[in-house]
Amino acid sequence: MKIxxxxxxxxxxxxxxxFVFFLSLGQKSQYDxxxxxxxxxxxxxxKTLEGEKNITEVDLMDNEYTLINFWASWCSPCRxxxxxxxxxxxxxxxxxxxxxxxxxxxxxxxxxNELGNPYSxxxxxxxxxxxxxxxxxxxxxxxxINKDLxxxxxxIGPIKKEDLELISKILKNL
Amino acid sequence: MRLxxxxxxxxxxxxxxxxxxDISTKEAEIFKNIRCLICQGQSIADSNSEFxxxxxxxxxxxxxxxxSKEEIYxxxxxxxxxxxxxxxxxSKNFILWLLPYIFLLxxxxxxxxxxxxxxxxxxx
Amino acid sequence: xxxxxxxxxxxxxxxxxxxxxxxxxxxxNKEKRNFGVKKFVELSLYQTTLSLIIxxxxxxxxxxxxxxxxxxxxxxxxxxPLFYKITGTWGNHEGSLLLWINVLVFFSYLFLLFNKKSxxxxxxYTLLIQNFLILGFLLFLFVNSNPFSLVVPKPLEGLGLNPxxxxxxxxxxxxLLYVGFVGSxxxxxxxxxxLISGLTGSEFAKKIKLWVLISWCFQTxxxxxxxxxxxxxxxxxxxxxxxxxENSSLMPWFVMTALLHSVMVLEKxxxxxxxxxxxxxxxxxxxxxxxxxxxxGILNSVHTFANDPSRGLYILVFLSVMIFFAxxxxxxxxxxxxxxxxxxxxxxxxxxxxWFMAFFLFTILVGTVYPIFTEVxxxxxxxxxxPFYNITIIPIVIPFLLLMAIAPNISWIKDRTNNLKKISFxxxxxxxxxxxxxxxxxxxxxxxNLIIISSLFLIFYTLSDFFSSxxxxxxxxxxxxxxxxxxxxxxxxxxxNHNFSIEKDFNIKVGxxxxxxxxxxxxxxxxxIEKENYKAIVGTFRVDNKKNLNSNTLSPEIRIYSxxxxxxxxxxxxxxxxHDLYLTMSNINRTELYNIKFQKKPxxxxxWLSAILISIGGFLRIFKK
Numbered sequence: 007m008k009i010x011x012x013x014x015x016x017x018x019x020x021x022x023x024x025f026v027f028f029l030s031l032g033q034k035s036q037y038d039x040x041x042x043x044x045x046x047x048x049x050x051x052x053k054t055l056e057g058e059k060n061i062t063e064v065d066l067m068d069n070e071y072t073l074i075n076f077w078a079s080w081c082s083p084c085r086x087x088x089x090x091x092x093x094x095x096x097x098x099x100x101x102x103x104x105x106x107x108x109x110x111x112x113x114x115x116x117x118x119n120e121l122g123n124p125y126s127x128x129x130x131x132x133x134x135x136x137x138x139x140x141x142x143x144x145x146x147x148x149x150x151i152n153k154d155l156x157x158x159x160x161x162i163g164p165i166k167k168e169d170l171e172l173i174s175k176i177l178k179n180l
Numbered sequence: 181m182r183l184x185x186x187x188x189x190x191x192x193x194x195x196x197x198x199x200x201x202d203i204s205t206k207e208a209e210i211f212k213n214i215r216c217l218i219c220q221g222q223s224i225a226d227s228n229s230e231f232x233x234x235x236x237x238x239x240x241x242x243x244x245x246x247x248s249k250e251e252i253y254x255x256x257x258x259x260x261x262x263x264x265x266x267x268x269x270x271s272k273n274f275i276l277w278l279l280p281y282i283f284l285l286x287x288x289x290x291x292x293x294x295x296x297x298x299x300x301x302x303x304x
Numbered sequence: 305x306x307x308x309x310x311x312x313x314x315x316x317x318x319x320x321x322x323x324x325x326x327x328x329x330x331x332x333n334k335e336k337r338n339f340g341v342k343k344f345v346e347l348s349l350y351q352t353t354l355s356l357i358i359x360x361x362x363x364x365x366x367x368x369x370x371x372x373x374x375x376x377x378x379x380x381x382x383x384x385p386l387f388y389k390i391t392g393t394w395g396n397h398e399g400s401l402l403l404w405i406n407v408l409v410f411f412s413y414l415f416l417l418f419n420k421k422s423x424x425x426x427x428x429y430t431l432l433i434q435n436f437l438i439l440g441f442l443l444f445l446f447v448n449s450n451p452f453s454l455v456v457p458k459p460l461e462g463l464g465l466n467p468x469x470x471x472x473x474x475x476x477x478x479x480l481l482y483v484g485f486v487g488s489x490x491x492x493x494x495x496x497x498x499l500i501s502g503l504t505g506s507e508f509a510k511k512i513k514l515w516v517l518i519s520w521c522f523q524t525x526x527x528x529x530x531x532x533x534x535x536x537x538x539x540x541x542x543x544x545x546x547x548x549x550e551n552s553s554l555m556p557w558f559v560m561t562a563l564l565h566s567v568m569v570l571e572k573x574x575x576x577x578x579x580x581x582x583x584x585x586x587x588x589x590x591x592x593x594x595x596x597x598x599x600x601g602i603l604n605s606v607h608t609f610a611n612d613p614s615r616g617l618y619i620l621v622f623l624s625v626m627i628f629f630a631x632x633x634x635x636x637x638x639x640x641x642x643x644x645x646x647x648x649x650x651x652x653x654x655x656x657x658x659w660f661m662a663f664f665l666f667t668i669l670v671g672t673v674y675p676i677f678t679e680v681x682x683x684x685x686x687x688x689x690x691p692f693y694n695i696t697i698i699p700i701v702i703p704f705l706l707l708m709a710i711a712p713n714i715s716w717i718k719d720r721t722n723n724l725k726k727i728s729f730x731x732x733x734x735x736x737x738x739x740x741x742x743x744x745x746x747x748x749x750x751x752x753n754l755i756i757i758s759s760l761f762l763i764f765y766t767l768s769d770f771f772s773s774x775x776x777x778x779x780x781x782x783x784x785x786x787x788x789x790x791x792x793x794x795x796x797x798x799x800x801n802h803n804f805s806i807e808k809d810f811n812i813k814v815g816x817x818x819x820x821x822x823x824x825x826x827x828x829x830x831x832x833i834e835k836e837n838y839k840a841i842v843g844t845f846r847v848d849n850k851k852n853l854n855s856n857t858l859s860p861e862i863r864i865y866s867x868x869x870x871x872x873x874x875x876x877x878x879x880x881x882x883h884d885l886y887l888t889m890s891n892i893n894r895t896e897l898y899n900i901k902f903q904k905k906p907x908x909x910x911x912w913l914s915a916i917l918i919s920i921g922g923f924l925r926i927f928k929k
Contacts, residue, residue: 013635020631023673024624029680030602031613031620037217037263037685045258080894108230108893134234135241141259143217143231208807215687221547223689225809226540228873228890228899236809266689268674273686276674280667280696287659295652 038162039141046155047074048139052129055106055114061129066103067153071177073102074149075125075165076142078109079117084146087164091124094165098174101126107145108134150176210239210249213266214256223266307373310361310452314445317354321439323347328432332425341416341424344431348413351438355409359393359402362451366393372458375399375451381464383837383866391475392465397599397615398451400478405445407486408438411515415490419511426511429497430490437489440622448618467838467865467872473533477526484523485556485591490515491563495584496630499637509571512584514926516567519587520560521922527553528915536877541807541886541903543911546693548603551672552594555665559587562661565654572716573651578638579658585630590665592623602676653711660704667696698751705758705795709765712784726768734760741800755799762792783928787921794914797907806904811897814843820902824848825887827898838865840874843889843898858887884908 051062066072075091077084094100104125106114111130118125131137140149141160148161150173158176161169211225216232224232242252256264262272270277324347330336331344362375366389371377379396380389393399412434419427445451468474491512498508530553535543544550563583569576597603600616671688678686709730713723734757742753766789770782808820818825826846833840840861848855858876865872878885886903 013631016631020627024620024627026677026680027596027602027620028617030676031600031616033602033679037261039217039260041683042259042261108234133237134230135238138234138238138259143260213689213691215689221545222540226542228888230893233892233899261685263685263687266687267691267695268686268688273674273678276670276688276692277696279670280663283666284659284663284700287662291655291659294655 039143040160040162042141043157043160045157047149047151047157050136050139052105052131052136055111055128055130061103061127063155065127066101066151067155069101070153071100071158072151073100073173074105074140074151075102076105076107076137076140076145076147078107078145079113080109081107081145083164085117085121087146087166088121088124090165090167090170092122093170094173095124095126098170098177100173100177104128105137105140106130107137107142108132206249207240207243210243210252211236213253214239215264215266217260217264306361306365306368306370307452307454310358310365310373311446311450313354313358313361314442314450314452317351317358318439318442318446320347320351320354321435321442324351324435325432325439328428328435331428332432341420341427344428345413345416345420348409348416348431352409352413355406359406362399362402363390363393365452366390369462371460371462372454372456373451374453374455377455377459377462379462379465381462381837384465384470385836387472387475388465388470392469394478395465395469395474397612398445398449400482401441401445401449402451403479404482404486405438405441407482408434408441408489411487411490412438412493415494415515418514422511423501423503423507426494426497426501426503429501430493433493433496434490437493437626440625444618444622448615464837464865467863467870468537471533471537473529473536477529477533479526480522480529481526481553484519484521484526484560485553485587485594487515487519487522488556488560488587488591491519491584492588492630495581496633499581499633504577504639506571506574508577509567509580513567513571516560516563517922517926520557520564521919521926523553523557523560524919524922525916527557528912528919531915532912535908536875541875541888541901541905543908546668546671546690548672549598551668552598555594555668555672556587556591558661558665558668559583559590562658562665563587565657569651569654575651576655578640581634581638583658585634589623589627589630590669592619592626596620596623597672603672648714650711650714650716653707653714656707657711660700660707663700664697668693671696698755701795702751702754702758705755705762705792708788708791709762712788713769726765730761730764730768731757733764734758752799752803755795759792759796759799763789763796766792783921783925785921786924787918790914790917790919790921793917794911797910797914801905801907801911804906806902808902809899810902811892811899813896813898818900821904822850823902823904824850825900825902827900838863840864841891845876845887845900847885847887847902856885858885860887860889862890879909881909882906 047063049063051060053060073094091102095102102125104127106128109130109132114128114130118128137145144162146164148165149157150159150161151157159172208225212223214224214235216222216224216227216229216235218229218231219227222232224235239252242255247255253265253269257269262268268276324344327339327343327347331339362373364370365373365376366380367386369376369380369382369389371380375396375398379392379399384392394403412431415434416427416431494508494512494515498504498511503511527550530550531543534545534550535541538545563580566576566580566583570580596616596619599619600613602616671692674688675686678684710723710727737760738753738757741756766785770785806821806823810818810820812818812825812827814827814830816827818827824847826848828844828846831842831844833842840863842859842861845858845860846855847858856878858878860876861874863872863874864870873888873890875886875888877887883904883906886901886905888901889898891897892899
């Protein structure tokens with residue numbers, strides 16, 4: 007009787023472990039922070055690209071939704087997503103805060119002159135330190151927040167066509 | 181007598197050591213515990229990536245502000261999830277931390293019983 | 305051409321393996337037995353030769369850059385040096401699987417050859433089980449991971465080999481590891497055969513002893529070389545990262561070590577049979593589990609192979625079949641054995657060794673698979689890294705070292721000698737030396753002190769064993785002394801290395817100087833060089849030692865490899881017997897500034913030598929036979 011109990015225990019443990027291994031095969035192996043939504047963003051105070059004034063979280067509280075987009079002129083995926091950002095601005099009327107990440111002013115302005123400016127506000131983060139407070143780990147990355155400054159959605163990597171539809175759905179749901 | 185003497189030395193030594201200060205710097209320790217998210221299995225101390233360099237700056241700033249290790253980890257976990265620290269937090273992962281010792285204890289008990297049982301059978 | 309040849313040969317090999325299985329069944333059925341063991345030796349020889357030819361066919365594909373073979377196309381390039389073309393053969397999943405099969409087949413053949421004259425039923429059962437394993441992996445190779453798949457049309461150029469794999473240490477360490485943990489398959493098979501055929505006890509111990517020893521030696525050496533590779537090539541200044549891949553090679557090692565010791569008990573005292581069987585079954589099971597973890601890509605690691613869930617699924621199915629089969633046989637056939645233990649005897653101490661080994665193994669296993677469980681069960685990703693292993697394992701190493709010193713001197717059955725004098729003297733000596741280190745050089749944490757004391761104790765105790773046996777002219781088996789001494793030295797030097805390393809991170813421009821402790825680092829110049837397969841920015845640093853006025857030139861590189869385009873940071877390392885100087889550089893945001901990581905790492909060389917000493921002990925015993 008005692009032996010049977012031991013054997014059953016071993017068999018159950020082994021089966022459980024193997025089953026978990028089996029389930030794990032279906033998991034995505036790359037980590038990203040997409041799931042970390044529902045948190046409020048930290049307060050911030052950043053200079054605009056021209057350096058005339060500062061933008062803080064209070065400026066975003068008037069908008070129903072705001073998209074915060076992290077970009078740089080040296081980042082080629084940023085170039086790829088740019089046309090979608092312009093569409094978001096024109097078609098969806100969503101205000102975008104562009105955070106210029108570790109970039110030179112001149113290059114950033116050239117970049118916008120060439121490809122158009124989708125941003126309602128542009129601030130700069132020369133050291134990259136401020137972006138850490140937003141939980142950014144590589145650009146491009148975009149964060150959709152509501153007027154309570156709660157993160158609704160995170161986009162890791164360039165914004166794609168599907169993301170555009172997703173954003174418009176979120177906007178219409180309100 | 182020798183044995184007692186030895187243990188006296190040993191414990192006086194231990195006592196003396198409790199006052200030794202920990203020489204590993206806080207900064208290096210924190211760097212080694214933070215995972216570089218865009219690398220494969222590297223801590224930010226080991227990595228040269230853009231992300232690691234920025235993160236190092238942020239950690240340095242926060243140490244200057246006088247934040248404790250735990251506060252810095254909590255800040256990063258809130259932003260990036262538990263994946264970012266190499267040392268899993270005890271409160272959420274106590275099973276992980278306790279399991280090895282439970283196993284050690286169980287093994288010890290089994291070993292003890294085994295020896296005891298055999299000794300009994302022998303004396304009987 | 306080569307592709308067709310390879311595929312045909314694999315197919316023939318599958319048929320051959322099937323025929324060995326078929327004949328084994330015939331042989332075991334007494335009525336149909338009309339041939340001797342000789343037939344199996346012959347068949348196994350064909351199998352071994354064929355496997356080797358398949359492997360050489362693939363190597364030929366790499367040497368002649370036959371890009372019509374997908375595997376060559378993906379992992380080689382015409383401009384690669386010949387040496388790396390060859391080593392590229394096992395630097396990828398398919399090729400390494402082929403190597404894996406070769407080891408399975410070789411061990412099968414050698415075991416047969418060595419035990420030709422022993423109990424035939426046991427022998428053929430072992431062969432049968434082993435050939436089921438071979439069959440499983442051959443099918444895996446043929447169906448899912450075929451190294452000879454074709455690419456149509458034939459590409460003109462290959463994609464190239466990952467630059468961090470272009471290293472001599474990497475070229476040899478996987479084969480060594482495979483001999484280690486794939487070699488353990490033979491005592492998995494033998495254990496099952498022993499349960500079925502009833503060849504048990506010390507007779508069984510004598511059959512597997514040599515194979516446990518061989519696999520253990522190679523595993524030890526393989527782990528060491530892997531660690532050396534990580535130190536020189538990954539360029540982070542560490543040599544052990546508690547990475548899932550490293551853990552997968554360490555887990556079988558712990559079981560092997562436990563087995564190595566328990567087999568002695570089984571041989572000398574005819575006890576612990578069931579436990580030895582369990583360990584035999586576990587070693588190969590853990591090897592396959594490790595392979596599953598590594599090859600399925602479910603764990604994030606430095607060494608990940610190309611991920612493919614279908615591979616994971618195949619290995620998992622194979623693993624499950626293996627485990628349940630082994631458990632079933634064990635439950636059905638295992639007889640309860642009786643033994644008498646005395647509290648103070650060698651047997652008891654060997655059991656204590658096994659207890660520690662089980663703890664180390666369990667901790668590493670839990671740490672490695674824990675993230676998988678949290679992800680599947682709670683959808684959160686957790687990292688379990690070096691701090692976890694250091695905190696849980698290191699304190700337990702201390703009593704382990706003490707045990708390791710005292711245990712070998714205890715006699716079998718029941719010990720009556722009293723070593724208290726010697727023990728107290730050596731403990732005092734160790735504490736004394738530790739205090740000297742502590743006072744004159746640097747303070748350390750409590751755990752570090754204890755680690756150094758206990759490792760010194762092990763070193764002295766082992767040495768004194770050696771000398772006293774020399775005096776009494778009873779020459780002890782040197783292998784135990786050498787291995788235990790090696791382990792003591794290893795922990796001792798790791799302890800010192802950990803506490804006396806200097807590490808400094810700073811930003812600097814060309815022409816500037818920076819003072820770090822008693823070193824002055826001059827950033828002298830920056831040059832661009834172009835090599836066959838990469839371009840590199842080379843920095844020249846002169847590192848002056850202010851104390852003894854020694855000066856070293858270090859030249860770290862930032863390399864841009866062309867095929868495939870990758871950026872790597874090459875550390876510059878100056879190795880001395882007493883310490884290594886270690887320097888890496890990286891550019892900061894395309895500016896003039898360079899981030900420099902400078903390290904002085906004491907006794908790196910001694911760490912490698914100690915680890916190699918451990919395996920030398922094992923080899924000594926093999927050759928003594």
